[in-house]
Amino acid sequence: xxxxxxxxxxxxxxxxxxxxxxxxxxxxxxxxxxxxxxxxxxxxxxxxxxxxxxxxxxxxxxxxxxxxxxxxxxxxxxxxxxxxxxxxxxxxxxxxxxxxxxxxxxxxxxxxxxxxxxxxxxxxxxxxxxxxxxxxxxxxxxxxxxxxxxxxxxxxxxxxxxxxxxxxxxxxxxxxxxxxxxxxxxxxxxxxxxxxxxxxxxxxxxxxxxxxxxxxxxxxxxxxxxxxxxxxxxxxxxxxxxxxxxxxxxxxxxxxxxx
Amino acid sequence: xxxxxxxxxxxxxxxxxxxxxxxxxxxxxxxxxxxxxxxxxxxxxxxxxxxxxxxxxxxxxxxxxxxxxxxxxxxxxxxxxxxxxxxxxxxxxxxxxxxxxxxxxxxxxxxxxxxxxxxxxxxxxxxxxxxxxxxxxxxxxxxxxxxxxxxxxxxxxxxxxxxxxxxxxxxxxxxxxxxxxxxxxxxxxxxxxxxxxxxxxxxxxxxxxxxxxxxxxxxxxxxxxxxxxxxxxxxxxxxxxxxxxxxxxxxxxxxxxxx
Numbered sequence: 001x002x003x004x005x006x007x008x009x010x011x012x013x014x015x016x017x018x019x020x021x022x023x024x025x026x027x028x029x030x031x032x033x034x035x036x037x038x039x040x041x042x043x044x045x046x047x048x049x050x051x052x053x054x055x056x057x058x059x060x061x062x063x064x065x066x067x068x069x070x071x072x073x074x075x076x077x078x079x080x081x082x083x084x085x086x087x088x089x090x091x092x093x094x095x096x097x098x099x100x101x102x103x104x105x106x107x108x109x110x111x112x113x114x115x116x117x118x119x120x121x122x123x124x125x126x127x128x129x130x131x132x133x134x135x136x137x138x139x140x141x142x143x144x145x146x147x148x149x150x151x152x153x154x155x156x157x158x159x160x161x162x163x164x165x166x167x168x169x170x171x172x173x174x175x176x177x178x179x180x181x182x183x184x185x186x187x188x189x190x191x192x193x194x195x196x197x198x199x200x201x202x203x204x205x206x207x208x209x210x211x212x213x214x215x216x217x218x219x220x221x222x223x224x225x226x227x228x229x230x231x232x233x234x235x236x237x238x239x240x241x242x243x244x245x246x247x248x249x250x251x252x253x254x255x256x257x258x259x
Numbered sequence: 260x261x262x263x264x265x266x267x268x269x270x271x272x273x274x275x276x277x278x279x280x281x282x283x284x285x286x287x288x289x290x291x292x293x294x295x296x297x298x299x300x301x302x303x304x305x306x307x308x309x310x311x312x313x314x315x316x317x318x319x320x321x322x323x324x325x326x327x328x329x330x331x332x333x334x335x336x337x338x339x340x341x342x343x344x345x346x347x348x349x350x351x352x353x354x355x356x357x358x359x360x361x362x363x364x365x366x367x368x369x370x371x372x373x374x375x376x377x378x379x380x381x382x383x384x385x386x387x388x389x390x391x392x393x394x395x396x397x398x399x400x401x402x403x404x405x406x407x408x409x410x411x412x413x414x415x416x417x418x419x420x421x422x423x424x425x426x427x428x429x430x431x432x433x434x435x436x437x438x439x440x441x442x443x444x445x446x447x448x449x450x451x452x453x454x455x456x457x458x459x460x461x462x463x464x465x466x467x468x469x470x471x472x473x474x475x476x477x478x479x480x481x482x483x484x485x486x487x488x489x490x491x492x493x494x495x496x497x498x499x500x501x502x503x504x505x506x507x508x509x510x511x512x513x514x515x516x517x518x
Contacts, residue, residue: 048370050304052468055457055467056466086466160512163502166502178516186499195340207341237501241497249422251442255412257407257439
């Protein structure tokens, strides 16, 4: 069994035609048998949305003769559910990789990211899972500098697995020469939202969500620090959101409910 | 300043006309000045989606003369961003409450839940935030048993705040007589997905996502245990997803990248 080529599920949130997922699937073909399930259009900012009030489409697409590829009308998290349940008929892949995202998913972006939601969904399914993102949101992003790291990290995870309940969030800086890989924590940063208010042709208001990134976390152990200093960042991520440290304090509360 | 009535932001994911948000806003009117920003239709399962590729609508609605209410085309997370930035003009509310959701958001549902994504967004904005959910997903759900707990917990949070980076996920069992409130951790549980496959009138396949809840976590300190035993559950939730305990192990990795 150990000598069989591993099955690698490749997903993303930018859609099946994105150069980022093409780069990722070609890198993974060197390590195993690749199955791709990706959205039929862009799904950025979808967070961990799942599709429960609409039916889903799932259609085979033929781009490369040696890669089984499907597109779906669903979200990135749906892609993983459909892959495991319908495409692989319940057989768990050995690895789930998501991306390479056109644009970074460091710090608080892990919460909003469709790329990371697919990787989280893989981890919930007990599949070793990694999200990859690159600091260039354009369609023409050049992912070549990321590829050696993508392969090395995937190889490591295939060999050694990941701690229970943990997945990886890997981000790459935009540089010809990545300095190395840093194991990091999620930086404490957020967006200051701004809404660009406009008038439609019928004189009704509408708003575009924009925002300015606010980063006041001075730590040198954060993903933002690593990326700003030319390193790739790797943050271990968990989907147990319990703030365990807050439980003893909350147990001191005296909630009186008259009934 | 301390004697002013607090400003309480009320949001949800079931939409502005849901009985759950009506119950919540009436409970909050006893504690402060209420502002409501809610989706103009159901947004369940939206996870932490935000709207970046479509413009957003935000319209005043007049239901109660003494409550400022708005509906939006956006997601639950968008509601909080719009409330803080446009409705309150940057003034932070003293409390953000989300729900009461028609349906439970215990265990892994915290990841998929629109109700909880709105509360998480509030916490990211440094607003003390609470999500409330009830074990009845029907429109006609009777929330009366929840109300005393909702008010007591909201009052406590208004008085004492919450630890930095922490929000609350509160779930109520369906019973006439809630036994009490338990401070819990998120149960380690998931869904076994099943896709209901059908043929459309044009003979093309489509799928409905369904799933069976799988709960193998025997701990008596979990939200699922509390709810199954007639208690309301309160889980402190964090949005730093770093699996800090995994960092020392990952630092033992030797990622060799030939370049």
